Amino acid sequence: MEQKALLCGALPQGFTVTAHSGCMGTEDNSLESIAVGFENADIAEVDVVFAADGTPVLFHGLTPPADAVPLAKAFELLAKNPGKRMNLDLKRFQHTAEVQALAEQYGVLDRVFFTGVRQNKVRVVHKGAPGIPYYLNCNIVPLLKNSRRYAAHLVRKVRSCGAVGLNCDFINTTPTIVTAMRRAGFLVSLWTVKTEAQAETVLRLAPDNLTTRIPDVVHNVIEQLN
DSSP states (O other), X not given: OHHHHTSGGGOOTTXXXXXXXXXXXXXXXXXHHHHHHHHHSSEEEEEEEEOTTSOEEEOSSSSOOTTOOBHHHHHHHHHTSTTOEEEEEESOOTXXXXXXXXXXXXXXXXXEEXXXXXXXXXXXXXXXXXXXXXXXXXXXXXXXXXXXXXXXXXXXXXXXXXXXXXXXXXGGOOHHHHHHHHHTTOEEEEEEEOSHHHHHHHHTTOOSXXXXXXXXXXXXXXXXXX
16 A cells, blocks of 8 residues: 555655756766756755865865865855755765855855765754754665664654654665655655666655756656656
8 A cells, every 4th residue: 555655646745856966967066067957957966075174165075176166156056046956965064054154145045955964963963054954864774674663763763863854775765664754744865866767666656855867867757657
C-alpha cells in the first residue's frame, strides 16, 4: 500500500528539482553552473567552504584556491532570479555567521538552506546561522532500510537536531523511510540522480526534492510518468 501511495503521480505539493553543482556539463561551482541551474530547475546547489580570512567561497574540498568564486557573487545571481532558491552544501562549518550576514545583505535569506550538516555539526551551524534552515545528512543503513522502527529512529534524529528534513543518497532510501518522514511533517531530499533510469526510481519514491546533474532529463521523465 505504501508503494502505491508514493508513485510519481502523487509527488508532494511543493516538490522541487535541484540542479547539482556542475549540472548539464558546466564547471562545478561556477556562476555558469548556477545560471544554467536556475534555467532548468527550482534550486541551484553550490558547495561552500571558507577562505583563510573567513570569506565564504564555492569549492568542493577543504582548502579553496585563490580564484574560487565568492559566495557573494552567487547570492548576487540569486537575488536577480526571484522565485529560485539555493542549496548551500557545507564542506566547512566554522564561519556560517558570514553566510547568514551575506544572505541578509543580498536579501535572499528566505531563499537559502544548508545541506551537508551531520549530527555532530548541527550545534555550530545553528549557532552561526540561526536564520538559515538545514537538512540533516544521514547515511541509511542498508540492512534496516525497510524497518519501521529504524524509520522512526531517523524521524527522532531529525527532530532532535531541529532540521527541516532528511538529506540522503537515494540508493538505500525506501518508501518506509519517506512515509515516516512525511507523516512526521519532515521533508525528504534525495541525491544524486545521474541517469534517466535513476530519475524514474527516485521519482517513484515521491521525495520533496531531487538533486541531479541532469535536471532537463528529470523534467522529461516527470512528464512521461504523469
